[in-house]
Amino acid sequence: MAIRLIAKGAEAEVYRTRIFDIDAILKDRKPKAYRIRELDENIRAARTKSEAKTTYIADSIGVRVPNVLLVKRYQLYTTYIEGTRMSSLMQQGKSIGNRLMSKVGKYLGMLHNAGIAHGDFTPANILIDAKGEPWVIDFGLSSISDSIEEKAFDLLLMKRSIDCKSYAYFVESYSSKASASKAILARLSEIEKRGRYNERA
Amino acid sequence: MAVIGIESSAHTLGIGIIENGKILANVKRMYPISDKGMIPMRVADFHVKGVKKLLLEAFATAGIGIDNIEAIGYTMGPGIGPCLSVGNITAKTLASKYRLKIYPVNHAVAHIEIAKHLNKFSDPLALYVSGGNSQILGITDEPFKHYRVYGETFDIGVGNMLDNFARAAGLKPAWGSSVAKLAIGGRYVPMPYTVKGMDFAFTGLQTKAIGMLKGNSASDVAFSLQETAFSMLCEATERALALLGKRSLLVCGGVAQSQRLKEMLRSVADSHGAKFGFAPDQYNADNGAMIALVAEKMFRSGKRSCSIEACGVRQDYRADAVEITW
Numbered sequence: 384m385a386i387r388l389i390a391k392g393a394e395a396e397v398y399r400t401r402i403f404d405i406d407a408i409l410k411d412r413k414p415k416a417y418r419i420r421e422l423d424e425n426i427r428a429a430r431t432k433s434e435a436k437t438t439y440i441a442d443s444i445g446v447r448v449p450n451v452l453l454v455k456r457y458q459l460y461t462t463y464i465e466g467t468r469m470s471s472l473m474q475q476g477k478s479i480g481n482r483l484m485s486k487v488g489k490y491l492g493m494l495h496n497a498g499i500a501h502g503d504f505t506p507a508n509i510l511i512d513a514k515g516e517p518w519v520i521d522f523g524l525s526s527i528s529d530s531i532e533e534k535a536f537d538l539l540l541m542k543r544s545i546d547c548k549s550y551a552y553f554v555e556s557y558s559s560k561a562s563a564s565k566a567i568l569a570r571l572s573e574i575e576k577r578g579r580y581n582e583r584a
Numbered sequence: 585m586a587v588i589g590i591e592s593s594a595h596t597l598g599i600g601i602i603e604n605g606k607i608l609a610n611v612k613r614m615y616p617i618s619d620k621g622m623i624p625m626r627v628a629d630f631h632v633k634g635v636k637k638l639l640l641e642a643f644a645t646a647g648i649g650i651d652n653i654e655a656i657g658y659t660m661g662p663g664i665g666p667c668l669s670v671g672n673i674t675a676k677t678l679a680s681k682y683r684l685k686i687y688p689v690n691h692a693v694a695h696i697e698i699a700k701h702l703n704k705f706s707d708p709l710a711l712y713v714s715g716g717n718s719q720i721l722g723i724t725d726e727p728f729k730h731y732r733v734y735g736e737t738f739d740i741g742v743g744n745m746l747d748n749f750a751r752a753a754g755l756k757p758a759w760g761s762s763v764a765k766l767a768i769g770g771r772y773v774p775m776p777y778t779v780k781g782m783d784f785a786f787t788g789l790q791t792k793a794i795g796m797l798k799g800n801s802a803s804d805v806a807f808s809l810q811e812t813a814f815s816m817l818c819e820a821t822e823r824a825l826a827l828l829g830k831r832s833l834l835v836c837g838g839v840a841q842s843q844r845l846k847e848m849l850r851s852v853a854d855s856h857g858a859k860f861g862f863a864p865d866q867y868n869a870d871n872g873a874m875i876a877l878v879a880e881k882m883f884r885s886g887k888r889s890c891s892i893e894a895c896g897v898r899q900d901y902r903a904d905a906v907e908i909t910w
């Protein structure tokens with residue numbers, strides 16, 4: 384089985400591989416030497432499990448995400464998505480279309496309606512395929528909860544990484560989709576007012 | 585010609601003298617911490633009473649006099665209003681009496697700059713961890729040269745979290761190090777772990793740990809609290825390091841005195857092939873040398889000195905609001 388490292392993040396190594404004869408991604412959560420073994424194992428196992436679970440739920444409610452193929456204790460296999468990270472496109476100075484931002488907003492609304500907070504909702508975790516369709520990846524920090532705050536953080540993370548115009552399209556579409564958008568947006572402004580964000584350059 | 589710096593943002597009054605990056609003096613006087621917390625006016629009063637003697641001590645240590653000083657820096661913020669005012673007023677008095685250039689300095693930037701200076705790093709990623717603050721910062725040129733905050737605590741600083749726990753556990757100050765002592769020999773019990781990208785939160789962990797003091801060995805709780813909190817900081821720091829590709833990592837601020845935290849961060853840096861650095865403890869605790877260092881950098885980079893009337897304090901002065909002119 385050919386296997387090739389394609390990304391090495393803070394948390395996991397991501398490989399392109401084949402499994403069940405499918406073009407696949409293996410996300411392998413390697414031990415971290417800095418933390419004690421028990422904590423290390425708990426974190427790696429919990430994240431692998433919750434990533435599999437929320438990716439699966441996201442798929443079932445119609446959000447474009449990779450398919451879960453196989454779950455092991457610290458390893459997750461999903462289908463490979465041919466695409467480019469939204470963050471890379473932004474770095475190359477390419478403009479992100481309004482339709483695309485609206486779609487991303489709609490997907491976040493759908494996730495929140497299903498009780499999922501993504502936990503790391505940034506342009507680095509949105510892949511854009513050849514047709515210009517967005518895919519949401521990396522549910523490793525996600526949670527299933529009714530916490531308004533966790534959901535407001537998803538908005539905050541995206542807001543901090545994109546320009547105002549893109550955010551306007553994103554949040555408009557999000558608001559028309561997410562049933563609790565009023566409360567979540569109110570919490571977002573409250574978080575921003577807590578002082579740590581309002582002076583951020 | 586040398587530059588003098590006065591730090592008075594919290595319970596430490598510190599005075600430092602620097603000449604061309606060389607530290608000639610770093611003297612301090614600390615308000616004795618009690619478990620009742622501190623009353624700002626009392627601390628400010630303590631600083632007022634000690635400032636003259638400490639100034640003389642600084643000059644004696646440096647072996648120079650006020651005639652050899654060309655600029656003065658003071659901590660503008662962040663910090664406690666009445667305490668900050670003592671340094672501010674002292675600096676203004678000296679500046680007008682001896683015609684010195686005067687520079688308001690950001691406390692967080694000063695903590696980073698002194699560690700950067702002593703390690704000779706050019707463009708590090710910095711983890712600033714103190715009582716009231718916990719932030720991950722790095723210099724960026726957009727839209728002006730400044731320390732951008734890539735990640736930070738959503739609620740309280742990791743130092744204050746350790747202090748609150750220590751008080752609840754009936755430990756004695758200095759709290760950070762007494763938690764570390766209690767943790768020796770402890771075993772791991774699971775605790776809440778909150779990292780969001782490069783940000784993190786500590787109140788959930790604090791509440792849980794204090795609650796767990798009932799029914800668990802205090803040593804196990806202290807050990808697990810420390811391991812969990814420091815692992816959170818390391819994870820967020822590692823994410824920033826991976827994202828930004830910086831070649832060096834430094835830790836600074838009061839909690840950087842922790843051996844365990846330094847050991848963990850060194851491991852993070854090693855695994856990314858980055859250099860790791862920190863300053864000796866006297867510069868991680870609040871000190872005047874770091875204020876003098878930054879004032880000297882401001883002065884030598886040609887930054888206009890502040891007019892005496894315009895020099896004030898700002899309790900919530902953020903690191904990312906400071907333009908880096910050097």
Ligand SMILES: Nc1ncnc2c1ncn2[C@@H]1O[C@H](COP(=O)(O)OP(=O)(O)OP(=O)(O)O)[C@@H](O)[C@H]1O
Nearest residue numbers: 594714715716717743744759760761838839841842
């Ligand atoms: N050996 C140690 N291990 C861990 N923490 C420590 C150690 N020594 C001191 N600390 C912690 O460092 C903190 C004090 O740091 P410092 O004096 O820089 O902060 P501060 O002045 O209270 O806050 P700020 O710098 O945000 O204004 C305290 O919370 C203390 O518990």
Ligand SMILES: Nc1ncnc2c1ncn2[C@@H]1O[C@H](COP(=O)(O)OP(=O)(O)O)[C@@H](O)[C@H]1O
Nearest residue numbers: 390392393394395397408449462463464520521
């Ligand atoms: N299913 C996938 N298809 C294609 N590329 C992927 C897929 N999953 C992850 N990647 C690539 O690997 C990178 C890291 O994966 P991610 O799940 O975001 O891990 P991390 O938690 O380390 O950020 C992504 O930014 C993306 O470029």
Ligand SMILES: [Mg+2]
Nearest residue numbers: 392507508521
């Ligand atoms: Mg990712």
Ligand SMILES: [Mg+2]
Nearest residue numbers: 714838869870
């Ligand atoms: Mg400090």
